[in-house]
Amino acid sequence: MSTFSGWKKFAKFLALMAATVLSGGCLGYPHNIEPVDNFELNRYLGTWYEIARLDHPFERGLQQVTAVYTLRQDGSIRVVNSGYDSQEKKWRQAEGRAFFVEDDERGYLKVSFFGPFFASYVIFHLDDYEHAWVTSSNMSYLWYLSRTPTVSPAKLHTFENEVSRLGFNTEELIYVKQ
Numbered sequence: 001m002s003t004f005s006g007w008k009k010f011a012k013f014l015a016l017m018a019a020t021v022l023s024g025g026c027l028g029y030p031h032n033i034e035p036v037d038n039f040e041l042n043r044y045l046g047t048w049y050e051i052a053r054l055d056h057p058f059e060r061g062l063q064q065v066t067a068v069y070t071l072r073q074d075g076s077i078r079v080v081n082s083g084y085d086s087q088e089k090k091w092r093q094a095e096g097r098a099f100f101v102e103d104d105e106r107g108y109l110k111v112s113f114f115g116p117f118f119a120s121y122v123i124f125h126l127d128d129y130e131h132a133w134v135t136s137s138n139m140s141y142l143w144y145l146s147r148t149p150t151v152s153p154a155k156l157h158t159f160e161n162e163v164s165r166l167g168f169n170t171e172e173l174i175y176v177k178q
Contacts, residue, residue, distance in 0.1 A: 026119035026137045027101065027110055032166055033135055035108035036126045041077070043129040044107075045069045048145040050083075050176045052159070054169065056141070058094075061087050063177040067145065072097070079111055125162070131155060133163065142168050149178035 029035065050065035059065065062083030070078045077098040085092050096113035098121060100106070107123030125133035132145040144151075144159050164170045 028137045029108065029120055029122040029124075030135065030137075030139050030167075033122060033124045035106045035122050035124060037106060039105050039107040039123065039126070040129075041071070041104060044123075044132075045071060045077075046147075048132065048147065049149045049178055051144040051146050051151055051156070052173045052175050053144070054140060054142045054172055055174050059083065061085055062092060065176050069098075077109070079113075133159065135168075139166075139168050142173075
């Protein structure tokens with residue numbers, strides 16, 4: 001983001017993230033969701049492709065979305081989210097930092113893209129570290145991540161059925177073009 005316009009849009013993104021965090025007390029997770037147990041961070045690190053998500057202003061219009069997780073020397077996790085804004089014909093990127101909330105064997109972390117403000121990152125389904133379903137403090141946040149840019153129709157169908165059963169609004173899902 002080398003142009004003023006790019007920085008202005010990024011600043012709006014950060015302001016939206018801060019407003020989201022401040023407005024909702026963003027740690028915790030929905031009452032009917034449980035983070036995965038026996039979580040292995042080293043297996044989770046690396047690149048994930050976003051397959052589907054519920055829409056939010058900080059990702060609106062982005063396609064080819066990826067999240068890359070790497071371990072920092074201080075033990076925290078570096079998070080780099082990238083996506084292509086097809087309207088502006090530009091790549092967008094945001095870097096954050098994540099920490100475990102309870103212990104490092106539960107898929108329950110807090111992530112910050114803006115200073116001391118954190119939001120929940122709750123991995124509630126993990127299919128052999130190839131597919132992950134993630135939410136936050138409430139059910140208006142949902143992501144389907146995969147190690148590959150596409151998934152089988154059967155995997156997608158299972159995701160849609162299960163998250164609908166849990167109460168997520170699947171009619172609002174956005175399917176990301178990779």
